[in-house]
Every structure is written in structure tokens, then in C-alpha cells.
Amino acid sequence: MIKSPAEIVAIMMQNDAFSQWMDLTVEQISEGQCTLSCIVKEEMLNGFKILHGGISYSIADSALAFASNSYGNKCVSIETSISHTRPAKAGEKLTAVCREINRTRRFGLYEVIVSNETQKMVGYFKGTVNVSEEMW
């Protein structure tokens, strides 16, 4: 029986220790799309006292994983990139919106825009995944 996007993401989140550490909230999930949110914690800051680029990347990478896996086929990331466009501070709520740019039988291309509470872009992420034949 084919699982729904929400069921697949529930399974993925249940076992995803790092997404849990970041305390990600799934705001929206459907085929090829996902919105996550997260509050910047003190432990997420770097030496400039702003959000470590690795956390913006991690939120975006989780959004990519959820959006691309939501069709039912297991997907694995091949190549990803991120531009850090604005700093974020402790206490800010970040939102990551993942959108599908292109999807073929074997590959998917996605963008994730990470924004702060005032809708300013904190990071712009692009990711390519390999679509396997293994189902959730």
C-alpha cells in the first residue's frame, strides 16, 4: 500500500535524530513540496554569534529530503549548494520552503528558500537527488 507524503515524513522524522535536535516543525508536506520551521538556538551559533551556515544547510537539506521522498520512492541527495544571503540570530524563527524545479524518473532538482520572520532570505539552497526504485 502506498504511503501518503505525511506518513512518509512521519517515519523519516521519527528516526531523524538531528532534525529532532534542531527541533524542526513540519508546517506543510505534499508531493514534491515541504515547509519546515525552526527556532535558532544558542547552540546553533558560530564564532561571529550568528547562525552557523551548517544549520541553515541542515534545515534546507531536511526539507529537500522530505519533499523529494514524499512521492513514495526513496531518494538520496547527490549534489547540493547553498548561498548564505543574510545572518540570523538566536531566537529568530526560520522557515524553509522546498519547491520542485524539475523531476524525471531518476532525478529530482529542488530549491529551498530559508527566510526569517520578516520574510528576508537567509539562505538559498539547491539540491539534486537520485530517485531509487525502492519504496517507503
Added chain:
Amino acid sequence: MIKSPAEIVAIMMQNDAFSQWMDLTVEQISEGQCTLSCIVKEEMLNGFKILHGGISYSIADSALAFASNSYGNKCVSIETSISHTRPAKAGEKLTAVCREINRTRRFGLYEVIVSNETQKMVGYFKGTVNVSEEMW
């Protein structure tokens, strides 16, 4: 007085809460180069029970920050990318070696190879930084 690479990285690490959470060890630091190591913790795993791509990215991004800032000028990342070439598991020791590909007065280009204990590549990272005139 100009600070040494080791002094600069000590200051950066001292305030870098997330690098501390990852428990990064600075194995080597000199101008334009840096080697970090890290043990994969359970909290760093994703829903496939392998290392979350965001952690490989974060180790590499910290290596980029330390290597590029080590000359004395403050540097900020502009664009970064990573390919996740092999999975890593809890308990594995990872090593990230950052190497300078090109550096001009205003921009620096770096690669970071993240490897496991058997010298297999876990991730290949590339990063571009903007070199500011502000000194450490």
C-alpha cells in the same frame, strides 16, 4: 599586532557554539589550510540512521571558515556546495582537510575533503569566501 592562524582559530572556536556541540578538534591550522576531526554522535544521524548531510556540511564549513580567516582578514562565505559521496555511521571518526584552490585580494576558493577512518571520501565540499579588510 597580527595574530597567528592558531590564535585566530582559538578565538573563533572559543565563541563557536555549534562547532563545540559537534566537538570539533583542530588537528592542523596554517595560512589557507586546516584539518579538523570529529566523532559521529547518535544525535547527528538522519532518518536512514546515517550521518545527516548537514553535519558533513557543517564540519566542512567550519574548516573553510578557519582556513580562510587564518591570514588575518575576516572572511565570509558567499557560496558553498557539497556532494555526499559515502554514508558515515555513529562512532566513526571523520577528518576534514581544507585546501586553498585560489585566493585573490578579495575572494578565496577552497575545497574540503571529508573522509572516514579508512580514508574513504564521505563528502566533497567547495566554498567561495569574500575577503574583507577588517582584521582579526
Added chain:
Amino acid sequence: MIKSPAEIVAIMMQNDAFSQWMDLTVEQISEGQCTLSCIVKEEMLNGFKILHGGISYSIADSALAFASNSYGNKCVSIETSISHTRPAKAGEKLTAVCREINRTRRFGLYEVIVSNETQKMVGYFKGTVNVSEEMW
């Protein structure tokens, strides 16, 4: 006197031998945006008899140059990437639409979508430019 986007692009195109070789047509130009079109010629094909990836890249790169320079400040590309999502054949008309993702005083981030006549995506390009203080 500040030049208009159309004036700047006219100057750029006038001296751009390779854009002329590709026979690029500027369909639209305004601040931060540009649409170009081009017919795939036999000389643009690769060993698989499909459009050489370098030509899709070149069209997108020209669109990036025109869109980012259109404000009046000279801009130079720092980092660019492209995913080739579908093949294109000789005789097809391609359209490249460049859109601004983010722009600060010193950096600009753009995407370019290259499509064929049936609005299918041939390539997805992302580019970061450095905004200089030198004016056109």
C-alpha cells in the same frame, strides 16, 4: 548620466563576439531581469548530436551578465552552476529567463531557466556576481 538597462545591454552586446556568434536575441531587459532567445545551430551540438552543455551555459551566463549589469554598476560573475535537465536539438528555439533571487550592495544572486519551445526546462542555472562600484 545614468544609462538605462537597454542602453547598457546594447553596449555589452555590441562588443560581445561570442554572444553574437550564438546569435542571441534580447527579448526583454529591465533592472535585474533579462530574457534572451537563441536558435540551436548544428555547430552547437556535441558528440551525442544534442546541444553541447557549454552552449546552454553560455546563453544563461550572458543572461546573468545582462540582468546583473542592468542597474548601472559593473558586475562580474564569481560562481555559477548549471543542471542540464533535458536535451535540445538543432533547429529548436531556446529561451533563457534570468530572475534576481537576492541582491545586496556588493553581491547578487540570480537564476536562469533555459526552456525549449514547448516550455520544457533544458537547463537550470544559478549565478553569483560581485557588484563593483564602477559604473557603465
Added chain:
Amino acid sequence: MIKSPAEIVAIMMQNDAFSQWMDLTVEQISEGQCTLSCIVKEEMLNGFKILHGGISYSIADSALAFASNSYGNKCVSIETSISHTRPAKAGEKLTAVCREINRTRRFGLYEVIVSNETQKMVGYFKGTVNVSEEMW
């Protein structure tokens, strides 16, 4: 019968109209490696009278195609990026050296360094290919 790297590249070059237009010379070819050279022609310049970024990309992309296909399996590029590190002028001889970073049964990761006659880096290219089961 399995073809040698040189035989495969000869077939690819024979049909590659754009690589022929660029007048690429194959300096070296072996499994996973390739060196190409090219003289910058007037038609390859952009509006700044320097080499159009699309040509550096194209040389690198051809080097990627030859190096990755040389094992015998047909490979197609999935994602590529390039940083233009120095300008090049008409008449300069460029050399592109493609090196394999990682290769699995299904994916290959390569870098290409494009240099001028004084061994200065003109462009740094990274490319990911999909390895198919179809043979040359």
C-alpha cells in the same frame, strides 16, 4: 569488444561539432583523466574583451565528458559548476586538466582546472555525472 579511452574519445570528438568549433586538442586521455588544450579566438570573447565564461565552461565540460566516458560506460552530466578565477585574452593557450575525485558504479565526481600559459588558474570546474549501463 571494449574500446580504449583513446578510441572512445576519437568517436566522441568526431561527432562533436562544438568541440571542433573550439578547436580542442586532446593532449592526454586515460581512464577517468583527460587533458585538453585550446587557443582563445576573437569569437570567444565577451563584452569586456575577455574570454566569455561560457567557453571556459565548454572546454571544462568537454574534458569532463571525455574523462568520464573513457571507461566504456556512457555518462551524462547531472550537475556542474564553475568559478571564473582569472580573465583570459585572445591568443592565449588554455589547458584543461580533468581529474577524478570519486567514482561509484552509478555516479562520478570530477574537477577540471583550466589554466593559462603561465599556469595561472582561469577557471575551476566541478562536475557530477550519471554512469549508465550502456557501453560505447
